Amino acid sequence: MAKSSTVFFCNSCGYESPKWLGKCPACNEWNTFVEEKVVKDKGSGVSKVKKVQEAVSLNKISKTEINRIKSGFDELDRVLGRWIC
Ligand SMILES: [Zn+2]
Incomplete structure (x- = not known):
């Protein structure tokens, strides 16, 4: 029986956490x-089926906010521009 669950990975160092963390x-x-989303399957180990680029979308949101x-x-x-960049 395949069992799917959600885990969170740090894009920077690969740290794994069962919860989303603002700071690694x-x-x-x-x-x-x-x-x-990972599917844990007996025999084949862990296969990653879906990757949600949450960090990327958060960055996009804050950039939009800054422009506004x-x-x-x-x-x-x-x-402000110098401070942000
Ligand atoms: Zn990290």
């Missing part, structure tokens, strides 16, 4: 965890 306890990176809060002041945007 192994390499101290933020938002590096990605969700993976542009102040309209060139000076301030330049300072």
Whole structure:
């Protein structure tokens, strides 16, 4: 009987956790965890069937948020831009 479950992997160092973590306890990176559905099957070991790029989508969301809060002041945007990048 194949049994599927969800685990989370750190994109940066490969640390595995049963829960999503904002910060990796192994390499101290933020938002590096990605969700993976794994099917545990007797004999064939663990086969990864689906990879959800959660860290990537979180980055996209925060970039959108940053664009939305542009102040309209060139000076301030330049300072914020430098701070973000
Ligand atoms: Zn890590």
